[in-house]
Structure formats: C-alpha cells, structure tokens
Amino acid sequence: MKERVDVTDVGTPTRTTPRALGTTPRGQRGRRLAPYLFIAAAAVYLLLLTGAPLLDGLWLSLTDTQLLNPTEGAFIGIHNYSSLFADAEFAHALVVTIVYSTATVLGSLTVGTVAAVAMNGAFRGRVLARAILTFPWAVPSVAAVLIFSWIYNKDSGVLNQALSSVGLAQHGWLVDPTWSLFAVTLASVWKVFPFVMLVVLAALQAVPEELYEAARVDGADAFNRFRTVALPFLLPTLRVTALLMTIWSFRRFEIIWLLTQGGPVGSTNSLVISVYREAFVNSELGRSAAMGVVGLVLSTIVTVIFFYVDRGAARKEAL
Amino acid sequence: MPRIRFNGITKTYGDHEVIKTFSADVPDNEFLVLLGPSGCGKSTMLRMIAGLTDITAGELEFDGTVVNGTEPKERDIAFVFQSYALYPHLTVRANIAFPLLMSRFKPYHHLPVVNTLMRRRVLRDPDVDAQVRRVAAMMELTDYLDRRPRTLSGGQRQRVAVGRALIREPSMYLLDEPLSNLDAILRSQMRAEISDLHHRVGKSFVYVTHDQVEAMTMGTRIIVLNEGVIQQYGTPKEIYDSPANTFVARFIGSPPMNLIRCRLDGRSLRFPDGVTLKLPEGCASPSAPDRDVLLGVRAEKISVAPSDAVASDTMPAHIIVSEYLGAETVVAFKLGRRADQTEQDTVAKHDLQQARIPGELHLTPGADFTVRLDLTNVSFFDVDSGERLPVAVPEATR
Amino acid sequence: MTLRKTLSSAVRGFGISLLVVVAGFPVYWLFTTATHTTAELFGGQVQWLPDLRRFLTSFTSATSGVPMLRWLSNSAVVAFGTTFLSLIIAILAAYALSRYRFRGKGVFGFALFATQMLPEALLVVPLYSIFLTFGLLDNLTGLVLSDTAFAMPVAVWILKSAMDGVSLEIEESARVDGCPRYAMLTQIMLPLIAPSIAAAAVITFFEGWNEYLFANTFITDEQKWPASKGLASFIGEFVTPLNHVMAAALMFTLPAIVFFLFVQRRIVSGLTAGSVKG
Known part of the structure; x- marks a missing residue:
C-alpha cells in the first residue's frame, strides 16, 4: 500500500490547478527555478563548448575556408556538400566507415556477450579472469596503438613470427591494403569488447535465479536456457549497447589515425579520418566541416532508427 | 499541541x-x-x-x-x-x-x-x-x-x-x-x-x-x-x-459487519425467504415505514442453534465454511435451507454472512442450522446509497 | 551424462582461457617488450618472456631521453582538472534530472546524449578558433575545457542513475528534520552515492588522461604535451628505442588499469541504467 507519491511535485509548475492558498509567491518561484539553477552550469557549458562549435562547424561547411586563412572564408552555399557527393573518394570513406563500424559493432557484441556468459558462471579464478578481460578497456588508446603496431610489425612483430612458425603466410598487416582494415578492426574490437562484456554481465546478473531454475525443471538445456531465459532480459541492454557502440565507432579516431592514418591507399580512411585529413593535411576547413556534418547526420539517423526499433520492441514486449 | x-x-x-x-x-x-x-x-x-x-x-x-x-x-x-x-x-x-x-x-x-x-x-x-x-x-x-x-x-x-x-x-x-x-x-x-x-x-x-x-x-x-x-x-x-x-461497515471489524437485505415495515423485518422478525422493544429504528433496507449486524451478535430448534426469533441457514480459531469459530453461512438453493449462485459474496461463535461449537460445512440475530443494536443502511439511515426510538411501542 | 558434463566444462574452460589470453596478451606484450633491448627485439627471434633484470633500467632510460615525467604530470593536471570540473557540473545537473520535473528536461537530456554522437574531428576546428580568441591554445586549461565537454555528460548519466536509486523518503525525512534544501545535496545525497561519484571521477579522469585529438591539435609546446601526445610522437619514429617507448607506454597505462579495476562494475551499471532511460 502506498499511494503513488508524486516525486516531482516539488518543481512542477502547477499549471492545471489553482495555486495553493497561502503559499508564498517567493517560495513557489524559487522551487520552479531550482531545477534550472541546477542545470545552468551544464547547459551553459554544453552551449559554449559543443553548441557554439557545432554551429560554427555548420557555418564552416557552407564556406570555402582554408586552414591558413581561417577568417576569410566566403559563403559558397551547399557547394561543399554537392562536391562531396560527386567525390568517389568520399563515397569510399563512407563505405569504409560503414564496413568498419558494422564489423566492430558485431565483433564486439559477439565477443562481449560470449565473454559475459562465460564469466557469469562460477569457476576458480573468476575474479582474476574478469579483471584480465577488462584490461583492454582500461588501456589508453594511444598505448594500445603502440602495442598493436608493434604486434602487427611486418618483420619483427609477434603476429607474423607466430604465423610463420606454424607455417602460415605472413602479411604486412598495416601496410597491405587487403589486411589493413581487418587489422584496425581487430584492434578496435579488442579495445571495446570489455565494455559490452561488463554491460551484459550486469544485465545477466539481474536475471532472477528462479527463472533459470524453472527452465531447468522444465528440462531446457544450457543453450535453450540462454535463449529463453537470459536473452529476453538482455535484449534491451544489447540494443542500447549496440547504439552506443555504433555511434562511438562512427567517431573513433585515435586507433585508426595512429595505426594507419587512413592508409594504405585509403583502405582505412573512415569518415572521421577524412574530416581530420581534409582540415589538417589538405587545409580545406570548409570541406572538412561538411564531411563532419555528414557524419553527424549519419549518427543521428542511426540513433533515430535505434530509438524507433527500441520503442517498437518495448511496445511488443508490453503486449 | x-x-x-x-x-x-x-x-x-x-x-x-x-x-x-x-x-x-x-x-x-x-x-x-x-x-x-x-x-x-x-x-x-x-x-x-x-x-x-x-x-x-x-x-x-x-x-x-x-x-x-x-x-x-x-x-x-x-x-x-x-x-x-x-x-x-x-x-x-x-x-x-x-x-x-x-x-x-x-x-x-x-x-x-x-x-x-x-x-x-x-x-x-x-x-x-x-x-x-x-x-x-x-x-x-x-x-x-x-x-x-x-x-x-x-x-x-x-x-x-x-x-x-x-x-x-x-x-x-x-x-x-x-x-x-x-x-x-x-x-x-x-x-x-x-x-x-x-x-x-x-x-x-x-x-x-x-x-x-x-x-x-x-x-x-x-x-x-x-x-x-x-x-x-x-x-x-x-x-x-x-x-x-x-x-x-464492511471495512471495520473482522469479520466485517453482515449486511442483510430485508423489508422494514414498521417494527418488523421481512426477509426474502419469508421469515419475519420483530424488532425488540426500546430499540431504535428508522422512522420511514415500509421500505427495503440493508440490515447491518455484527458477527458477534449472531448466535447459532441446531436446525430443529424452531423459535420465533430464529432464521434457517446453512453453513458454507467454518473457521476454527481456538477461542472462537467464525462461521460463514447463507440464509435459507440448503435444499432451497439453486447451485449456481451459491457463493455470491454479498449474501454470504458471518457469525462469530464460541470455539467449542463444531459445525460441519453444508449442514443446515438456525441463526438467532440480536437486534438490539443493529444498523440500517439505504439500499441504494449505502448511507446509514437515521434511527429514532419510538416513544410508545405496542 | 558425466561425460557430457566433463566435455562441456572442458569446452568452457578452453573458451575462457582463450578469451583471457587474447584479452591479456597485448598488455603482457607491452610489459615484455619493455624489458628487452632493440637488438633482441629485432633480432628475428621472438622474446616470449620478460627479462625482469632489465625492468628498472628500461623505466629509468625511458624517462631520460624525453620529458616523459613532465608529460605524465601534464596529463595528470589535465585529468584532475577534467575530473573536478566535470563532477561539479555533473552532480548539479544529475540532481535536477533525477529529482525535478521541468520544462526542457527532455531537450537537455537529449543534448547530453548528443555529445556522444559528435565527432571530435568536426568540433576541433571551431574549438581551435574559439580557443585562439580566448588565448587557450597551448594551455592545459583549454584541454580541460574541451575534455570536460565530452566527459561531463557521461558523468551525468552515471550520477543520475545513482541518484535515482536513493529513496525519496530519505530526502523528505531530512526536510522534516530541518535540513535546508540547499544542504540536501551535500548532507544526504552525496554521501549516499559516494561509490558512484568515485566511478564517475575515474571515468572523467581517464577521459582527460587518454584524450589525444584535442591535445594533438591545441598543444604545440613540447613542454606542455600531455603523455598521450608525447607517446603518439614515437609512432613511426625510429630514434627512440622501442623498449623505452614501451616502458613509457606502460607508465601511462598502469594507473588506468589499476583505477578501472576498482570501479568497473559501478561504471557499467551507471552507464546502462542511465542510457536505457535516454
């Protein structure tokens, strides 16, 4: 028993109801203002350090600004955008972004979920194993890149050495266009799968033990138990994680840039790399900004789709 | 303060x-x-x-x-x-x-x-x-x-x-x-x-x-x-x-107050199954004569007697459930003989009544018996609104 | 039946070992490489085991050639600054999101989420010109400001979901007991969500500690480089011996690993709870 207590009574402007008698106007106004005071710092901060630069970026994308002469860009309308869509290199960058993101998201979701399921059971050394599986997430990207470029090293890297010792072909992982995207994706999956693992692990531990027991009594085997009991619990979490993974992949910069700088011959040249290269190598700030905006639009579309799917799924689950 | x-x-x-x-x-x-x-x-x-x-x-x-x-x-x-x-x-x-x-x-x-x-x-x-x-x-x-x-x-x-x-x-x-x-x-x-x-x-x-x-x-x-x-x-x-x-009446008291529908005509209560009870002398009743009312009787004001004991102030009933609580027994019953009931409407909640009787009395579910209502301090409610009807003690009773 | 059981536990054991090896190997390799000379490393023979005798010398020589310690301390300054600024802003915002209903709440929440979609590479040029105007280039304060923009929203998520978990009755009780409204946050709320604050602190700390793109663009003075930029400068450069580079990278990595291990679970529950609700 307990009436649903209105939590937020405190700050709600009493729109539909007459103001309570005897309430001091000062107190009322203070309460109504309070939430805005609390978020003021964050809101101003976001406006100044992301909102304003974003608007500036939007403006830049409509100009022909050069890096060496950043204040003298002229307004050229949507020229940057139209030239981008006519540009085969840019189309290639989009393809690379999509391939890289899809592979990284699927890879990290799969490895992360498998790892979480493995870590969910009890076994000796579980705490240590989980700690080690978390390492990749904790390693700073720059350090991870240093390690991987050494592991991938064509002549002395441990990967090629190990491959040749078992009789397999060696590859120039980071210098061969056929393998570079694979190598970069592999390093990225290594870096981000622990996040998925930890999130899924947390969700798995929220599954009531009785459900597993009921499924066992009903004679379900381990795989069926996972599918019928755990998976429905995991789906909302997996959806959100997939969204985060996707939008993070779209903007992942350090790992790709420092491993390959988008090369060789553009094979790992994702959108974000193009944005950076266009600005700081080719000095075309306007074009770079236009690319960035396209990337942002892409993330927004993905987010909207995810929210749409999520809501649809939630509605289906509610039925 | x-x-x-x-x-x-x-x-x-x-x-x-x-x-x-x-x-x-x-x-x-x-x-x-x-x-x-x-x-x-x-x-x-x-x-x-x-x-x-x-x-x-x-x-x-x-x-x-x-x-x-x-x-x-x-x-x-x-x-x-x-x-x-x-x-x-x-x-x-x-x-x-x-x-x-x-x-x-x-x-x-x-x-x-x-x-x-x-x-x-x-x-x-x-x-x-x-x-x-x-x-x-x-x-x-x-x-x-x-x-x-x-x-x-x-x-x-x-x-x-x-x-x-x-x-x-x-x-x-x-x-x-x-x-x-x-x-x-x-x-x-x-x-x-x-x-x-x-x-x-x-x-x-x-x-x-x-x-x-x-x-x-x-x-x-x-x-x-x-x-x-x-x-x-x-x-x-x-x-x-x-x-x-x-x-x-139903919220306070365990078991809750019994509400029995009957017709109040002057000082007599006529129940649907034909039994008529007279209000005892000096007991308050609503002044409006001849109307349907809900009679409210507390469970402890109801006593039981074997089915063959027939007296002017008893009513026939049959037992649905008997809950033995040690010091007392709570009996859920329905008015009327068991044989008179059509089976479908047996446990419609509203006409299930409860009596609180001493624990040593044992009653078998399904058995017929008679109940005696103590009518000295009863309540009367309006059938439609459920409101309590004002009562007055008549100055002179016949 | 028992055979099947042993078999399945063997498969499971193998799977877990494989995962642990794959996840742990690069870190192990970082350590191992740091303890071998370049001659050994490039000699065509894989050095599978670390040479523990060389452990200390690698570290000392890693710090001798380049201002590694200077860089690390710059990183620490940026990281502490980011943590401090992010937490103050995030605690206030999270409290409003958790305890009040107000017009614009949805927009504000979405704006926080949207920061996770913004490519830094798009913002870096406009930020550069803003920082140029305010003299924040080549200045660690500028880095703190830009890193906070990305770290703070994550901290808000974590803290908001922690605050959602604190029962309202506790605050009401404090109100009845005469706790002034402005004191509610410090007297009641913050002590109760201390573990999540720690988690948010670690996450924001490493946002500042690890950040590379802004550091690379905004800081040109080598004395002011944070370690991420310093380490990145070794990539594709062959003057510094590889084992020194790896030792430096290890110094950069260890604090991160240690801190993350402390708080990983809370970070995750905070992140998911916060983001599931949008």
Whole structure:
C-alpha cells in the first residue's frame, strides 16, 4: 500500500490547478527555478563548448575556408556538400566507415556477450579472469596503438613470427591494403569488447535465479536456457549497447589515425579520418566541416532508427 | 499541541482528484488515525499535513494558523516513514541526533572536511549527547548507538526512526504505516509501544494505516477514507458501533459487519425467504415505514442453534465454511435451507454472512442450522446509497 | 551424462582461457617488450618472456631521453582538472534530472546524449578558433575545457542513475528534520552515492588522461604535451628505442588499469541504467 507519491511535485509548475492558498509567491518561484539553477552550469557549458562549435562547424561547411586563412572564408552555399557527393573518394570513406563500424559493432557484441556468459558462471579464478578481460578497456588508446603496431610489425612483430612458425603466410598487416582494415578492426574490437562484456554481465546478473531454475525443471538445456531465459532480459541492454557502440565507432579516431592514418591507399580512411585529413593535411576547413556534418547526420539517423526499433520492441514486449 | 483543522482540503494531480474537499476538526493531543484501503489518499493527506506535498485548495490550520505553504521544518512536526528513511551513511547516534545537527547547520558546513568535523563536534556536545542518550534509553537503543542502520533488525530500525522523531520534542508526530514492514509479533509489540509513547509524551499523533486492527487499538479518533473522500470521522467505538455507511461497515471489524437485505415495515423485518422478525422493544429504528433496507449486524451478535430448534426469533441457514480459531469459530453461512438453493449462485459474496461463535461449537460445512440475530443494536443502511439511515426510538411501542 | 558434463566444462574452460589470453596478451606484450633491448627485439627471434633484470633500467632510460615525467604530470593536471570540473557540473545537473520535473528536461537530456554522437574531428576546428580568441591554445586549461565537454555528460548519466536509486523518503525525512534544501545535496545525497561519484571521477579522469585529438591539435609546446601526445610522437619514429617507448607506454597505462579495476562494475551499471532511460 502506498499511494503513488508524486516525486516531482516539488518543481512542477502547477499549471492545471489553482495555486495553493497561502503559499508564498517567493517560495513557489524559487522551487520552479531550482531545477534550472541546477542545470545552468551544464547547459551553459554544453552551449559554449559543443553548441557554439557545432554551429560554427555548420557555418564552416557552407564556406570555402582554408586552414591558413581561417577568417576569410566566403559563403559558397551547399557547394561543399554537392562536391562531396560527386567525390568517389568520399563515397569510399563512407563505405569504409560503414564496413568498419558494422564489423566492430558485431565483433564486439559477439565477443562481449560470449565473454559475459562465460564469466557469469562460477569457476576458480573468476575474479582474476574478469579483471584480465577488462584490461583492454582500461588501456589508453594511444598505448594500445603502440602495442598493436608493434604486434602487427611486418618483420619483427609477434603476429607474423607466430604465423610463420606454424607455417602460415605472413602479411604486412598495416601496410597491405587487403589486411589493413581487418587489422584496425581487430584492434578496435579488442579495445571495446570489455565494455559490452561488463554491460551484459550486469544485465545477466539481474536475471532472477528462479527463472533459470524453472527452465531447468522444465528440462531446457544450457543453450535453450540462454535463449529463453537470459536473452529476453538482455535484449534491451544489447540494443542500447549496440547504439552506443555504433555511434562511438562512427567517431573513433585515435586507433585508426595512429595505426594507419587512413592508409594504405585509403583502405582505412573512415569518415572521421577524412574530416581530420581534409582540415589538417589538405587545409580545406570548409570541406572538412561538411564531411563532419555528414557524419553527424549519419549518427543521428542511426540513433533515430535505434530509438524507433527500441520503442517498437518495448511496445511488443508490453503486449 | 496543536488543534488540527482541515478546511475543505483538496488535492489534484493533473485531472486526477486524490483528495476531495476534506474537512475535519481534530482536538489537541489526540491519536488520530487515517484509515483506508490502498490508494485512498491517506498517505497524501499525511504528506500534506507534513508539508511535503502542496495542498491544491482549502486550508490546513494548526491552532487557528493557516500553515499551507510553510516548510516542513517550520511546522514543528516529526515524520516516521514507512521505510523508516534512516540515513544509511550515518551511525544510529548521528541518525537520532540529525535534527539537532540540522538546527545548528551553517552554510560553510558544506565544505567537505568542515562537515565531518562539525558533525563530530556537535555529537560530542554534552547537551546533544545527553538528549541522544535519553532517547536511546527510551527506545532501548543504547547498545546500538555506534552501529549503522543496515546492521540492525527491522524492529530496531523502526525504533531508531521513532527515536529520531522524539529527539526534537515536536508538537506533532506523523507516522506513515510504520508497522507494515514488521512481522506479526513485532507489530503487536510496537503497537503497544507506540500507544504507550502517545500517553507518555502527550502530543498529537497522526497515524496512517490500512490495518483496521491498528486503527482500533491505537487511535483515539479515526478518519475512514475511501477514494479521497471522508467516509466517517469518530472514535473507534462510534465507528465500530454505528458505521456511517456500508463501506465503513464492511471495512471495520473482522469479520466485517453482515449486511442483510430485508423489508422494514414498521417494527418488523421481512426477509426474502419469508421469515419475519420483530424488532425488540426500546430499540431504535428508522422512522420511514415500509421500505427495503440493508440490515447491518455484527458477527458477534449472531448466535447459532441446531436446525430443529424452531423459535420465533430464529432464521434457517446453512453453513458454507467454518473457521476454527481456538477461542472462537467464525462461521460463514447463507440464509435459507440448503435444499432451497439453486447451485449456481451459491457463493455470491454479498449474501454470504458471518457469525462469530464460541470455539467449542463444531459445525460441519453444508449442514443446515438456525441463526438467532440480536437486534438490539443493529444498523440500517439505504439500499441504494449505502448511507446509514437515521434511527429514532419510538416513544410508545405496542 | 558425466561425460557430457566433463566435455562441456572442458569446452568452457578452453573458451575462457582463450578469451583471457587474447584479452591479456597485448598488455603482457607491452610489459615484455619493455624489458628487452632493440637488438633482441629485432633480432628475428621472438622474446616470449620478460627479462625482469632489465625492468628498472628500461623505466629509468625511458624517462631520460624525453620529458616523459613532465608529460605524465601534464596529463595528470589535465585529468584532475577534467575530473573536478566535470563532477561539479555533473552532480548539479544529475540532481535536477533525477529529482525535478521541468520544462526542457527532455531537450537537455537529449543534448547530453548528443555529445556522444559528435565527432571530435568536426568540433576541433571551431574549438581551435574559439580557443585562439580566448588565448587557450597551448594551455592545459583549454584541454580541460574541451575534455570536460565530452566527459561531463557521461558523468551525468552515471550520477543520475545513482541518484535515482536513493529513496525519496530519505530526502523528505531530512526536510522534516530541518535540513535546508540547499544542504540536501551535500548532507544526504552525496554521501549516499559516494561509490558512484568515485566511478564517475575515474571515468572523467581517464577521459582527460587518454584524450589525444584535442591535445594533438591545441598543444604545440613540447613542454606542455600531455603523455598521450608525447607517446603518439614515437609512432613511426625510429630514434627512440622501442623498449623505452614501451616502458613509457606502460607508465601511462598502469594507473588506468589499476583505477578501472576498482570501479568497473559501478561504471557499467551507471552507464546502462542511465542510457536505457535516454
């Protein structure tokens, strides 16, 4: 028993109801203002350090600004955008972004979920194993890149050495266009799968033990138990994680840039790399900004789709 | 100390009316119980008294002063929450002393280290220490002062919550279902302790519960609420003996009051199965003659006799369930012989009646028997509205 | 039946070992490489085991050639600054999101989420010109400001979901006990969510500690480089011996690993709870 207590009574402007008698106007106004005071710092901060630069970026994308002469860009309308869509290199960058993101998201979701399921059971050394599986997430990207470029090293890297010792072909992982995207994706999956693992692990531990027991009594085997009991619990979490993974992949910069700088011959040249290269190598700030905006639009579309799917799924689950 | 006056209090959330024009006048030092089923608005009412929830319309007066819109701390109240709301990061000592800590709070205490130091200083203050010890002794918590709430049992936590309420010596104590998380034995023990506390401190208590046993045993005044509307306001005896409507009649008492539909014609009651009973002399009845009424009879006013005992004041009935409780037996029965019933409508809830009879009587379900109704203090309700019908003792009865 | 059981537990054991090896190997390799000379490393023979005797010398020589310690301390300054600024802003915002209903709440929540979609590479040029105007280039304060823009929203998520878990009755009780409204946050809320604050602190700390793109663009003075930029400068450069580079990278990595291990679970529950609700 307990009436649903209105939590937020405190700050709600009493729109539909007459103001309570005897309430001091000062107190009322203070309460109504309070939430805005609390978020003021964050809101101003976001406006100044992301909102304003974003608007500036939007403006830049409509100009022909050069890096060496950043204040003298002229307004050229949507020229940057139209030239981008006519540009085969840019189309290639989009393809690379999509391939890289899809592979990284699927890879990290799969490895992360498998790892979480493995870590969910009890076994000796579980705490240590989980700690080690978390390492990749904790390693700073720059350090991870240093390690991987050494592991991938064509002549002395441990990967090629190990491959040749078992009789397999060696590859120039980071210098061969056929393998570079694979190598970069592999390093990225290594870096981000622990996040998925930890999130899924947390969700798995929220599954009531009785459900597993009921499924066992009903004679379900381990795989069926996972599918019928755990998976429905995991789906909302997996959806959100997939969204985060996707939008993070779209903007992942350090790992790709420092491993390959988008090369060789553009094979790992994702959108974000193009944005950076266009600005700081080719000095075309306007074009770079236009690319960035396209990337942002892409993330927004993905987010909207995810929210749409999520809501649809939630509605289906509610039925 | 205060006399509480509710003057047309209303509470709405959006379009949803939670409390509908609530008016009552509660004298000083009463143990007022707000009683009602889940969702009836009683907790909202309490929170409005505390100042935790805004009052939409109407006035709340303490001793003639309107307190709408004043902060909880200005109302000189203490509140014991259902979940106890102990501060998990503080020891029992600091929990009990928290109101005193707050009364000495200065803005610069926000600084991280200063905060801890000041808290420690206040707790060491001999004055504060003495008060905490006094309350702890009263609540039998002296041995637990340096423990954290999570290491305590439910009953102990409950006592810490009450202790925290006691230390400020407020003029009014508000308790929101404080016993609902305790087990049955602890609950009856705490019930006695809280009643005792009320006598000792001599302050006003407002107590919210859905448990009519708590209301009857502890309250000196009870307000019965249903769907945001006051059903009845009175002493436990008034509410038990003369419920204002069928809702109160069915809500108070275990088993609830029996409501039997019959036709009242002058001083005689004619039941659907043909039996006619006469009201005894000197007993009050509604003045309006010849109408359908609901006759309200308490379970303990019904006695049973074997089926062959036929007397002028008995009615035939048959047993549905018999619950043996040791000292007493509660019998659920239906009026009329078993043979006369069509099987489909057997256990329609409304015409199932209950009698409370001595425990040693054993009755077999399904058997026929006769019941005798003690009609000296019965209630009459309107069939449609469920309202209590006013009664009068006729001056001269034939 | 028992055979099947042993078999399945063997498969499971193998799977777990494989995962642990794959996840742990690069870190192990970082350590191992740091303890071998370049001659050994490039000699055509894989050095599978670390040479523990060389452990200390690698570290000392890693710090001798380049201002590694200077860089690390710059990183620490940026990281502490980011943590401090992010937490103050995030605690206030999270409290409003958790405890109040107000117009614009949805927009504000979305804006916080949207920062996770913004490519830094798009913002870096406009930020550069803003920082140029305010003299924040080549200045660690500028880095703190830009890193906070991305770290703070994550901290808000974590803290908001922690605050959602604190029962309202506790705050109401404090109100009745005479706790002033402005004191509620420091007296009641913050002590109760201390573990989540720690988690948010670690996450924001490493946002500042690890950040590379802004550091690379805004800081040109080598003395002011944070370690991420310093380490990145070794990539594709062959003057510094590889084992020194790896030792430096290890110094950069260890604090991160240690801190993350402490708080990983809370970070995750905070992140998911916060983001599920949008």
